[in-house]
Amino acid sequence: MKRNIKLRLSLAIIAVLIAGYFGWQLFQPLHAESEFVENAKLDNGMNVKFRTQGDQLEIYSDQQWQPFFAKGVNVGATLPGHDPGELPIDKKTFLRWFAEIKELGANVIRVYTIHDPVFYEALVEFNEENRDSPLYFIQGVWSPEAQMFKTHDALSPLATKEFKKEIIYAVGAVYGDVKITKERGKADGKYKANAGPYLLGWSVGTEWDPPLVEATDKAYEGMEPYQGDFFKAKSGATPFENMLAEMLDTLAAFESKQGWQHPYAFTNWVSTDPLEHPGEIDRAEDLVSVDPMHIEPVNWQAGYYASYHAYPYYPEFFRSDETIKNVKNDKGEIDTYKAYLRLLKEHHKGIPIVITEFGVPASLGIGHITGLGRNQGGHTEEEQGKINVDLLHEIVQENYAGAIVFMWQDEWFKRTWNTQDFEQPVDRRKYWLNVLTNEKLFGLTGMYSSKDGPLLIDGSLDDWHQLKDKKKFDPGVPGWSSMWVTHDEAYVYIAGELENEFDPEKETLHIGADTLEGGNRHSKELGDRTLSEGLETLVTIGKTLDSQVTIASNYDFTTRYWGVVNGMAPVVEEEMNDDSGIFKPWKLIVDMEFSPPAAKYYRPYKDVPAGQLKRGTTDPASTDYNSLTMWQAKGNVVEMRIPWMLLGFSDPSSLLAMDYGEKGGKLQTRKVDGIRLVPWITDRSTGQIKGLGDGGDVVDVSKLPKYKWKPWNQVQYQERLKKSYAIMQEAFRKIGGDN
Template sequence: MKRFIISISAIILLVFIGFIAVFYGGFYVDSGRDNHVNTFVRTENKEILIKDKDKWKPFEVRGIDMGSGIPGEWSTDYAITKETYLRWFQLIQEAGANTLRVYSVQNPSFYNAFYEYNSQHEEPLYLLQGIWVNDYIQNSRVDAYADSFAGKLLDNCLVTVDVIHGKRLIINNDADTSTGLYLHDISKWVLGYIIGNGWEDTTVAYTDEKYPDMEPYKGTYLTASKDASAFESLLAETGDRMLYYESTRYDEQRLISFSSGNATDPFDYPKEIAEYFRKCARIDAEHITATDKFISGQFVSYSASPYDQDYLSCMEYTTWNSLSDKKIDFSDCITPDGKRNTYRAYLRLLNEHHTMPVLAVEFGAATGRGEIQENQVTSRGLGYYSEKEQGKILVDCYEDIMAAGLSGGCVYSWQDEWFKHTWNTMYAVDLSRNIYWEDAQTNDQHFGLLAFDCGEKESVCYVDGDTSEWTDKDMVIQYEDGSFISVKYDASDVYLYLHKKGFDLENDTLYVPVDTTPKTGSTRMENCTAEFERPTDFVLILNGKDNTRLLVQDRYNPIHANYEEDITGEDSYIDPPARDSAVFENICMVLRDVIGQYQDAATPLRTFESGKLHYGNGNPSASDYDSRADFICNGDDVEIRIPWQLLNFSDPSRMQIHDDYYDGNYGIEAVGIKEMFIGLGREGNTIEMGRLKLKGWENTVSYHERLKEAYQVLKTYWTGKEHE
């Protein structure tokens, strides 16, 4: 018996060691049969071809990018469930998409769901599998040949190959991948790999400068040309070793691409444009060539959205051809009224430059209230679009992509992601907590076709003029004349319900003072005869559909504390406004002015009045739904939504607001509050204010999914089917 137990134990130990060696260590015996490699996808000239039975057919990539974030979870938590993925895959395919793109190895639930979904559908979804090096490594003080960069990149490539073939155990992810046991072989639906996700241009430039005379890499499957830079040689070597691994371990190949974008495109721009955009690096996939042993082929993937560095907008139309060694026809990039479609022109330049298929793997438009920049040329800026406008921009972009000769593209993105941040709002919020609330002011959170609306099944309030969701317990203060104000809030907005008998929105003016911080505020406002019971930080003025706005006391205006010198050239800290200043100002966001600042470096930052409220119906089920709606009037009743950040909340989940910018601080520090005060009145009166108790929700977020109107617009375009 003892000998039997020892034998069984030895067998179990050997099986365990073998399992770890194969699934964790990547051990395999080289078959030596790379001349028997199979592939179901290959390139031919500028086309991607997929094998359908015994025939090769052209394949147009209609893709959607999918991130890994959901409310209440960081993207690196990889918390999305298999059931959610299955539901999403169905919706994505119903929209007419045939391809998914992910940026890194997802959790096992993704691949399990992908396998199950495709196994049950005659027409599968295909996958473009991304591989990346995390931002920390890319921004470290090393060149790309450091082991922490090149070694980690290659490791990620080999791990990814094992994952899609269902033979991998990942224990430690270093923020590059998820973890878990991957057992499903989905390789027959994987079109290819995209190595990298927006290379840091300074790392590319540093590597190339450090190794100017590096001998080009010569490999079995990929080789670097004599014109290749050091970074391009590294990419060739990485791809070659990845191809060797998949060819010899799994007897398979698929497409490979090295990611790029505007910051690392292959063009040599005029000096003044390169300097203005700080264009310091180039990656040219033409410098990486395939040998006869690479039977699948390469494609080029560009992150190319109309709001990215728009070099062509700063160049005369007649000079665009100077970027190419070919004579390119840009006639369809100029409208009859003389407007330039620089997006289509740029895509055409990319396509004409390359001898292989080109994909625009990331193009999008953001909904939400925030904005980063306007595009005076294409009218496709960055933010503050309705959901219908978002859909139209996506369709317009895709039409440009195909008109430019590309092989397709991927819409960015499938779902909104609350963890994202934007340069012109990140100073105002606690970035360690932004997964617990939806910031309507941060445009990067709202690129998705799928929204996450607060509330388990429905929102606590829809700004639609129907006040049936309001109860007496929501009332903050009621006045002798019967008017009152009620307040609700959730993880995205503060909602107000105002009742004023006989109120005429276009001819009357109502004032709603809001007191949040005890440190500053005024009981009066310049050019207004109304007074406030308490020192007030914000005043909402209702004065018509097109003239209703939220104002902030100048002392508590964050744009002064953070961007005053960029806007006016003055330093607000030298002579700050008084604590009880009666000056109330528009609430604004700073914007990039690409063309203006190119033409004159001294051009101040432009601003966008974010505190101006948009009139409309904010109920998604309404026929006249307007996703940008902030307020609506129905007789004597007004419903309003105010995003938390407009009220200077840095983390509403813990009821943290901005502290006084000038009282021992230099910039934004947070302070907690447990109440705020709000009132309602007209000019010539002292407005009494009621107390609203505040309680954060900490890490518990309830939400429900909702397909945006853009989803239906894109679906109609891709499938030809109207809303069903």
């Protein structure tokens, strides 16, 4: 009875959707197949370009079915300064990107959701100009997360209705057969371009939240398997899997009206995979499974495949599970990622698996650590490319059907768990680039801040002379001739002209930053001087291990939030006093303290350094280019760029710095009027300080000028291909699948 009611409700919902969202369009003649695309015809008259065959994908080309390995990139929906729901990318940009993606050696792109009509128009136009080697795409359908979490039930009428609505719209968008009304945060407009002939397949849904899956399964325990006209759930399928079978069946019902069939999958990830992970510490990460093998096509000859997001650093079992430390890679190293790929492949016998997300970011900040250095962040662009190629190689070796790297472009709006509490307000993340937030920097195409390129960190002042918005200060301290300062969306840039050549083996350069009332007025770095105003952070330039940004101990974000507020990080009471005299290394948490029952066993708190300043050059034309370069010195010139967050800023675009107080379990912010920079030089052999008056003096720094800037609500940025692009290009071109 319960199932019959649900079926009737589903049919009623579909009927309403047909009438309300497509209207008369669904009863028009089917789209004619493209004259530029060769495809097979099924006995029922359906067009098919791609199909699954065993555990592989196939393409119809040269009047026969041929193996096809899907190699490509995920393409996001946004640009710096915008949220993804704004969909700011224009046709010209898409066309340029498609050419660069094709030149990369990719044969497919994947999009997560419905784009504006210009995306499909650009793709059709590009492919019609590249008929011999078009760029195919996988269309995603975004799941109704808001409705699912509101009801905590993925099978609620509210959630399933919204999911089906999105599916119907997606079909119309792909085939150029719908007009979508404006809705905040979503694509809209009249879709006329038929991109269906260039579709490789569908991937429905997003990464599933384990507690949501568990709640849904418990609420509908005993539910009969879904039986559709095109897809069905097998005996033993969970209620959540039944929901997915119903969504795939809905998709097939509407796509068949367009005269096409394509391979189908639902999006999945390691946290809800069907495998058991005995070494996973977090019970939530091995709580439930969503198993593609519990769903099968009934009358869908294009077939069905599995789609997984799989990274080498998350969840934790990739570094802790002894049961997967039994496989070696080509270099003879124990490789848990390769072991995982092998186990996942064994489970999905008879269907293809495409790893639809993999990769590492080229960022200063690190979010998770794992073996073989494949951490979530902390990589140069070259390291990013090499690690991505290693992962790609293993996916190919384990006989997967495709590998789609995450991702094409950097995304400034993104957040990461270990910096998100320091980026306030959250709706302004898109206006600045926090290089400590690794999620922003996965792209093969870099979206650099506006001066990253025009202003090179190379020890020369030539490019500084071209800047119109720089400010020149007289530091007023011995050893310094002048100081120039400017900024952009990611960094504060400082150039110092010294009286003598700078030798980091003999001396250390310090620049203290005063943004708020409080901070350290004395410290070992200041010798026996005391400042009239305290310093929140301290930039040190010298030998390799010395070059870093440190932070006043009672201002230290990580200790305050994860120690004082959350009780995980060690807290030394004396260090929490104002003017403690202690500058601590800037660090980011990578492991929260975790205890049973939420954890299978105890795990201590762990953090890693985040304030290191690497010496090098940011000139991409130089063989010495390093994307993580923060300083360089030549002769008497020292140049540096300091990430905003290392200087204490939670949102430089609105002049907000992190304050000293906490309230309601959150760190507080305060608007500031600039940064007072206090420079001095220390002789390494004698400890003698050049500048800041005589020993024992109270140094009045209040008269030093502050560097000030205006808030901004629009961004400028530099787009260029990262060094990882060329490395991936070489690897992609060695892989077949260019039909």
